[in-house]
Amino acid sequence: MSGLIIDNISMRFDLANGKAVQALQNVSLDLKQGELLAVLGPSGCGKTTLLNILAGFLAPTEGQVRLGGKRVTGPGPERGMVFQQGALFEWMNVRHNIDFGPRMKGMARAERDRITDHLLETVGLHDFGEKAVYELSGGMQQRVALARCLANDPDVILMDEPLGALDALTREKMQGLVLKLWKETAKTVVLITHSVEEALLLGERLVVMAPRPGRIFREYRLPFAERGVNMDLRAVKRSEGFAQTREEILEMIWGMEEEIMGKRESA
């Protein structure tokens, strides 16, 4: 069992014009194995930057990230990624997208096929293995992306607005799928979103970030994800405390937006 520890990281981008952007400042988080963390915040508050640091694509200017006691220094198969869109390999069919990770590891064909067949079933695409990915709808493509990530059996799944480009109905179905997969696989998940509702539905833990400098503004522990595992998501939205928490967070984010606008006007 391995936890994901974000130890006081800061990230500063030095711009070409001599200025610097403090994208993250003193961000610390401690995630236990199997926790689902949703990260919410207005655009430009450093969510993507944080995820890229967790994935190992960026090295923070200060602090470090540790997974299972080992410091993260680059990308690795123990941290799987699901992107918003367009990260599938369209020159491979669905099956080969999903078994990409195992294939690169040199896993035997039979074993790979067993994993892939199982995953196709899990994400509800069991007749689509030989289809070209560009023939699938946006929602189906994201199912493939989830399956591809799971095929590699990572410890942590990092998702950057994975459902952001989907229509409302598909999105709701996919939220249910994410919850189901999280519960079944017991993986640690970090999910970035700019939808308050999605953050509430999926985040067992939720951090709200504020911009300039990007930092953690509030942290929550929420009951809704646990409810969503056994309950219809629409019922969860009607359940006790949901609407109230949503209003509270919306208020908070509106406050941040107004502050940004104010700063811009005075600048």
Add this chain to the structure above:
Amino acid sequence: MVVLLVYAAIFVVSMLVWGRIKRHRDRHDFTSLKTVTFGDESAIIPDRVASVISVVSVFLIWGAFTGSRIVPLHVPGPFIGEAGFSYTARDASGAEAQAPVRILVHAIGAKPAPPVVPEGTGFAKGDAAIVAAWRSVLIRPADNDGPGAQIVAIDGKPIAVDQKIAVSGGAVTLTAKGSLNFQAARGMQMEPIWLPSPEAVVARLIEIANNGFQNTSLWGHLGASLARVLAGFVLGSAVGIPLGYAMGLSGWFRGWFDPIVEFMRPVPPLALIPLVIIWFGIWETGKVVLLFLAALWIMVIAARSGVSGVKLSKIHAAYSLGASRAQIMRHVIIPNSLPDLFTGARVAMGVCWGTVVAAELVAAQKGAGMMIIAASKFQLTDIVVMGIILIGIIGYGIDIAMRMAERRLVPWKGRG
């Protein structure tokens, strides 16, 4: 000029007629139900009827203006038959006399006997001449009319030096030396030496396909050109693609080669011919080097943009799935660049084909370009036209083949 007007007339008339016909046919597909098609690019589907009429009318006009047998309608042809006029001569004493001139205008290539010399009146003696259609002939009718005789009128109309008078079957001009230049009436058709008729071109094609041209078969000529294109293209790709990849993947490579590539890219390959000839000679090596250079920059740029066009999220995804650099190269970067490579290859093949023909015009023993330039030296216009048509068809064929290969090999193009 007339040709353009006729072509425009066919365009407009067939458009109106076909538009009328189409309106009477009820179609209820999606496009036909659109009310806004002006400016909606997707609603503009090439009208195949227009394509057919377009091609057919090119051949009809070609036939009509060259007196082709396969076309029923012709514009007036050149005058053929017996032309003639009478002239009035005045001798040193001031006396005038008249005599006729007979001119036989014959089809090009025919060798008829000259017409009988007609009688004259007084001291003027009749004259006879023979000339091929479209051509002119210099006649000296006064030479046999005694000393000092000068022409003063044609068909009773007074004539001065450099003046032109229309006569039956043509026109005559009086030259400064006192002779007459007879120009047979040209009509509106083209002389075969300017533009041969379609059947003459086809006949030439069959003849050359059977007997070859200048010791090489037709397939030998076309094959030689194609082989050069392929050699240049393959060499250019073999160097250009790895170089383009390197430029897409390494800042040092990009910095090093960017100035060279950007400098060479706008230089048309034809401008390199003189230098290539000086360095590599006019024969095969020179041509292949030229085509290599033509393909090289195109393929470098295609490969470079293929690599830099890869979405970062794909690379990130591959790294997060545990792929090594070599695996990312093989399974992500290379396949991702294939659509760009195909686009580049299509452009490169087109440019190479054009360049090889031009290079063969300069010097070659075989090849499509050599065929037309050698034929033009002997004014064998039918071979020139045949060559141009074959060059066009092959270039078009290459492009179609490349597009078909593209559709089969990179079906995901543009759908990422």
